[in-house]
Amino acid sequence: MNTYPIYLVARFTLFVLNILPITLSLWLGRLMGNILYLLSVKQRRTAYSQLKAAYSYKRSPKDLRGILRRSYQNLGMMLAEIAKFPKLDESYVDKYIKIYGLDNPKEAIRKDRGVIFLTAHFGNWELSAQVAAIKGYPMKVLARQQKHSRLDNLLNCYRNSGKCKVIKRGFGIKGILRSLKYGDILGMLADQTVAKGDVVVDFLGRKIYIPTGPVAIGRKTKSAVLPSFIMRDKGPYHRLYIGKPLEYYEDKDSKLLSPQEVLQAFYDKLSNYIDNNPEQWLWIQRRKKSILCRSVLILSDGKAGHLNQAKAVAGLLEETLREKGLAIRAPYAQEDGYKIVEVKYKNNLGPLMLNLSSIFSTSTSCQGCLWCLRRVLEESCYDELVSSFADYIISCGSSVSGLNLILSRENNAKSIIIMKPPIRKGAFDLAIIPRHDNPKQTKNTLITNGAPSVF
Missing domain, CATH: 3.40.1130 (Glycerol-3-phosphate (1)-acyltransferase)
Incomplete structure (x- = not known):
């Protein structure tokens, strides 16, 4: 140059x-x-x-x-x-x-x-x-x-x-x-x-x-x-x-x-x-390689089966990070472990609105805004999500796909989706999709023969 x-x-x-x-x-x-x-x-x-x-x-x-x-x-x-x-x-x-x-x-x-x-x-x-x-x-x-x-x-x-x-x-x-x-x-x-x-x-x-x-x-x-x-x-x-x-x-x-x-x-x-x-403080200096832990947030749609799959993926991620000398721990947390937040919408239109919002959102527009989340999430759920930081966000189920994408842009985090999302899967960092959904193989797609499980 x-x-x-x-x-x-x-x-x-x-x-x-x-x-x-x-x-x-x-x-x-x-x-x-x-x-x-x-x-x-x-x-x-x-x-x-x-x-x-x-x-x-x-x-x-x-x-x-x-x-x-x-x-x-x-x-x-x-x-x-x-x-x-x-x-x-x-x-x-x-x-x-x-x-x-x-x-x-x-x-x-x-x-x-x-x-x-x-x-x-x-x-x-x-x-x-x-x-x-x-x-x-x-x-x-x-x-x-x-x-x-x-x-x-x-x-x-x-x-x-x-x-x-x-x-x-x-x-x-x-x-x-x-x-x-x-x-x-x-x-x-x-x-x-x-x-x-x-x-x-x-x-x-x-x-x-x-x-x-x-x-x-x-x-x-x-x-x-x-x-x-x-x-x-x-x-x-x-x-x-x-x-x-x-x-x-x-x-x-x-x-x-x-x-x-x-x-x-x-x-x-x-x-x-x-x-x-x-x-x-000089916040623009990249310090991630000095940090010994990573934060993982699981978005739950309230379905036990979906949460079980998300936990299984979080467990595999934990093993991978441990091999690199990293632990899963949220900032200021006293113990290792991922965080689970059950997503609660104000009404049934909430998931659709966030899926649409995620299509037009960008990292620069999402960071510091989250206006759309305030409009569709219950107040307690909104407060818990905006006060949480994550390096990885994992979700399973179509109703939390858009939310995953928006929060990953807010946190500059890696987004991991399980099951075929209702929005473009290329927007996620990793899409884990069972073979029976006939997904197209791409560089960010992991095709499985069955659903991930903690058992």
């Missing part, structure tokens, strides 16, 4: 944002965020599903959609502030940034120990490093190389325009260790996505793999690891929190804490910040 035209547009955009007043730059940033929200359909689907997994139990689909749009606006404003990095000075910081815990790194520095500022993709994390550097903590920032080299070099040019120096991943662990042993300051992002990490922590209701790099490096070099988060108040105004060093020991006389315990303390702090300001 030729990225040179994109590079030229990005360079011109940053130049314009740099010369404009900060309030106008941020307004343009929000506008660019809104445009990106409309154009990035695939990323938006992923981001919404991750938001729903974290907050469906306490926020409505409409609320989640609003949070997601504001998170895109935050990204646009973040770009506008990055464009200002060459002009960033102490007067700007004093005017717009309120800092808490500025003295926390000083004790480690006095002891000639290295310092690691540990942060996450929250707020304007790029700005936090520049602010700390201007306030007396010039640091080396560990950054992952971007996919497109021209854009990566352009971003690093702005990062290096202040008192920060970018160290690309792959620089070498020996160089990092040597730097910290000499008392340098290092900035790191803890929430990198990994398919197989060293430890597991609880984060936003689910268990995830994370690397132990920051803690392992901190211990080896006897460096202080300080959680650091920046939060946007309004417009250019921010609050930067520099926490006290993460404790390696439970108390003075106790044994050494494990890396998992130390990092869990960091992720607990991060979760609190995200809970209070979810629009400032």
Whole structure:
């Protein structure tokens, strides 16, 4: 792919944002965020599903959609502030940034120990490093190389325009260790996505793999690891929190804490910040491969035979996931297992209306809407379904086929239908149909000789 035209547009955009007043730059940033929200359909689907997994139990689909749009606006404003990095000075910081815990790194520095500022993709994390550097903590920032080299070099040019120096991943662990042993300051992002990490922590209701790099490096070099988060108040105004060093020991006389315990303390702090300001979290970063569990929702039409077939398929799915090291568990659930919801319509026209709605619905129109569900489902059933998140949705019977499709689009989930549906089976991810229904063999069709059964 030729990225040179994109590079030229990005360079011109940053130049314009740099010369404009900060309030106008941020307004343009929000506008660019809104445009990106409309154009990035695939990323938006992923981001919404991750938001729903974290907050469906306490926020409505409409609320989640609003949070997601504001998170895109935050990204646009973040770009506008990055464009200002060459002009960033102490007067700007004093005017717009309120800092808490500025003295926390000083004790480690006095002891000639290295310092690691540990942060996450929250707020304007790029700005936090520049602010700390201007306030007396010039640091080396560990950054992952971007996919497109021209854009990566352009971003690093702005990062290096202040008192920060970018160290690309792959620089070498020996160089990092040597730097910290000499008392340098290092900035790191803890929430990198990994398919197989060293430890597991609880984060936003689910268990995830994370690397132990920051803690392992901190211990080896006897460096202080300080959680650091920046939060946007309004417009250019921010609050930067520099926490006290993460404790390696439970108390003075106790044994050494494990890396998992130390990092869990960091992720607990991060979760609190995200809970209070979810629009400032980077939801578009795909994190599914780090998650150790998958959620399964069974839609029951009230018929015991149909429910039995759905349970059988859920059992087979559970075995398949277990082979991959994954468990079936809903977000915030204490035990493994799938969820069953009996679907209750207000009247007999409900299934027909949802089947018709599913034909014209798309993932972008369904996510954050679900207007059709509110019209045809009983209130208690509607509330239970919209407050549930699923990676897989299983149903058996024609009366819940349309509902399966609509909810799978809302959750960005895989849809599994049993029996021949009254709507186009190509719309489902998997259709399990008995041979006596004479189904046409397609790539998403599994033809069986009999009905699935738990027996």
